[in-house]
Amino acid sequence: MNIPRVLNGRYEIGELLGRGGMADVYKALDTRLDRMVAIKVLRGDVARDTQLQARFRREAQAVAGLNHPSIVAVYDTGEHPSEDPLQDGARLPYIVMEYVHGQTLRELIRADEIGIDRAIEYTLGVLSALEYSHRAGIVHRDIKPANVMVTADASRPGRLGTVKVMDFGIARTMSDTAATMTQTQTVMGTAQYLSPEQARGEAVDARSDLYSTACLFYEMVAGRPPFTGDSPVSVAYQHVREVPPPASKFNRDVSAAVDSVLLRALQKDRADRFQDAAAFRRALRAARTGVTLAPAAAASLPTELVTTVAAPAPAPFVGSPAAPAVPEPRTTPLDGDGPATRAMAKVLAGGALIRDDADLPEVPVEPDRRVKRRRRAWIATLFVFLALILAGGGVFGYMWLSDRPAAPVPVTVPVLANVSEEEALAQLSSLGLDPKPVEEFSTDVDAGNVIRTDPHAGVQVNPHTVIDVFVSKGPSEVTIPKDIAGRTESEVRAELAALNLAFKPNDFVTDPQIQANLVVTTDPAPGTSVPVGTEVTLKISNGQVDMPSLFDLTKDPAQVKKAVEAALTKASPTLAVVFEEAENTAVAPGMVMKQSVSAGTRVAQRTTITVTLAKAPAVEPPSDGPTPTEEPDNSGPSSAPKP
Structure with a gap:
């Protein structure tokens, strides 16, 4: 595809950074703001595909409103005419994005450069970006290692790079998630990271992104995805039907706490997973300190495999009529009747593994008299059993009432003020208490640290008492920075977004001192204290x-x-x-x-x-000779001729 040297009279196109299924990405120089950017241009061979064009434009619309340090920013969009004569003058859309110098998580995983702690930090960064985009109503739908960048700081010893989530090409607003993930029998997304509902072609929500993030985290700690196969269809089938092996099976450094977080995050039913990114982040931080999540009851098994098995018939009493041979109970039928469903069925009945109805014995046909006689014998046996059960229950009840259990040993709530949230949760869990984080604003305690507990420190409570841990979200008011004049719009937006401030449309003003397209001031003015969430207007120099x-x-x-x-x-x-x-x-x-x-x-x-x-005008100098109009003087005496 032919790309002009200078795009839109502003962007000088440089080297090709990568190629995708529908677009190429180039490195470019923004000559107006003198900064490096990345430009994503729709490929010419797919320019006529209206669905791909709509997907490409949707990516720009989805990310344009997201201002978060862990999301690749979008600066500009536009279209340029294709120079290919076979494209019939088609206009190719492009997106101007933040240029990130670093590596993708896919490259770092292949190089085996990610440890457990670093994997947790990267996952926390991805969850932070998803928490922000989910609050804005955007579901990414394609979280995978190739769509997560790590800045070049990762190459510095002892320092972690910043995570940048990119490629919102198949993102949709939550109001549009009723559209399924399949179009023309093609599943959109990457098979190794698809949630079960995506693989089934159902509607998705924020919890689908959390499942894909769990697959990403699994691959970072285990060195491989949770499911592998010969084809995308086989991998998608495993996401729907099978339980992934523990990550500790492939990496001995993975703790039981990390395994418990992955087990919860990779549940088939989205109601059994973490319900939002914040809960996922809290669980990861707790797992880093060794706190193990309680397993969800039977949640890790597919619902198709949970069947009911009848109890075996009791043996008859000595002296009672001989008990007839009763066939072993059959299992409840599984969903579907194909070979794949039968192969998955594992039902434990009487110590035998039943795979098919053919393994069950047949019930012999008997005369009516013998049937009635055996029925009366079984009824008599049943009454005897009921009598024994009632007698045993009475004895057990009497013993239970007369022998009360020892009173539980009380536990003293520790002092946790100004302690980090992770450390506070770990201390309470180690004492046998059930911590419950609650966030609130505080001007005295740093964000992420504990303000107080309820019950408060020093109170003695019983084990497994729920302790409300109030964690600071920082002050309810923030101060707009003073040093913003003369800085670029993207820098100021990132700094204000980190303070949880919102934005109104920009206002262009005349300022003789500040160059065009740089920030002059804000409204409210710099240095002003405003409530969290206040909308701020950036005043940009118009260069006049x-x-x-x-x-x-x-x-x-x-x-x-x-x-x-x-x-x-x-x-x-x-x-x-x-x-x-x-x-x-x-x-x-x-x-x-x-x-x-x-x-x-x-x-x-x-x-x-x-x-x-x-x-002053020039003055002509005076002349020394006679003027041209001067004539000779003939008025003197004249001589007359002599006679």
């Missing part, structure tokens, strides 16, 4: 200057030039001046008689102003 009047700045002709230069510098240090002279009899020599731009007019910064100064 109001031209002052340069006439009558001084009465001294010798000081005119200095006075003009001072006036222009005061108006804007970016303006330049050039002086000219012209003859004028009405204006005193050396004084301003004309300026190239009228006073009150707005001009662009770095404009050169021409100022014309008056000078």
Whole structure:
């Protein structure tokens, strides 16, 4: 595909960074803001596919409103005409994005450079980005190692790089998740990281992204995805039907706490998983300190394999009529009747593994008299059993009431003020208590640390008492930074977004000191304390200057030039001046008689102003010879002829 050297008169296209299924990504220079960017351009061979064009534009729309340090920012979008004659003049859309210098998680996994702690940190970064996008109503739907970048800081010893989530190409708003993941019998997404509901073609929600994130975390700690197969269909089938092996089977460094988090996050039923990214993050932090999640009851097994088995018939009493041979009970039928379903069925009945109805013995046909006699014998046996059960229950009840269990040993709630949330949860769990994090604002305690507990420290409670742990979210009010004048819009937006502030549309203003497209100030003004969530308007310099009047700045002709230069510098240090002279009899020599731009007019910064100064007209010198009109004087005496 032919890409112009300069796109939209602004972006100088550089090297090719990568190719995808529908677009190519180039490194480029934004000549207007002098920064490196990445430009994603729809490939020409798919330009006629309206669905792919809609998906491409949806990516820009989905990410344009997301301002988060862990999400690749989108700066600009547009279209350019294709130079391929076979494209019939089609216009190819492009997206201008933040250029991230680093590696994808796929490259780091293949290089075996990710340890357990680093995998947890990267996963926390991905969950932070998803928590923000889910609050904005956006479901990514394609979380995988190739769509997560790690900045170059990861190469520094002892330091972790920043995680950047990218490629929202198949993202949708939560209001649009009724659209299934299948189109024309093709599953959109990557098989190794599909949630069960995606593989079944059902509607997705935020919990589907959390399942894909769990697959990503599993691959980082185990060195392989939770499910592998010869084809995408076989892998998708495993996501729906099978239970992944524990990650500790492939990596001995994986703790039981990490295994418990993965078991919860990879549940088939989305109701059994973590319900939001914040809960997933809390569980990961607790697992890092060794806290193991309680297993969900029977949640890890597919519902098709949970069957009911009848209890075996009791043996008859000595002296009672011989008990007839009763066939072993059959299992409840599994969903479906195909060979694959039968192969998965594992039902334990009387110590034997029943795979098919053919393994069950047949019930012999007997005469009616014998049937009635055996039925009466079984009824008598049943009454005897009931009598024994009632007698045993009475004895057990009496013993239980007379022998009360020992009172539980009380536990003292420890002092946890100003302790980090992870450490507080670990301490309470180690004491046999059930911590419950609750977030609230605080101006005295740093974000992420404990404010107080309920019951408060020093109170004695019984084991497994629920302890409310109030964790600080930081102050309810934040201060807008003062040092924002002259900085780029993306930098200021990122800093304000980190303070949980929202944004109104930008306002372009005239400022003689700050260059075009840089931030001048904000509304509310810098240094102002505002509540969290306040909408802030960024005031951006439009690069214009109001031209002052340069006439009558001084009465001294010798000081005119200095006075003009001072006036222009005061108006804007970016303006330049050039002086000219012209003859004028009405204006005193050396004084301003004309300026190239009228006073009150707005001009662009770095404009050169021409100022014309008056000078006296030239005077012709007097001539020494006679003037051309002068004639000889013949008025003197004349001589007359003699007679």
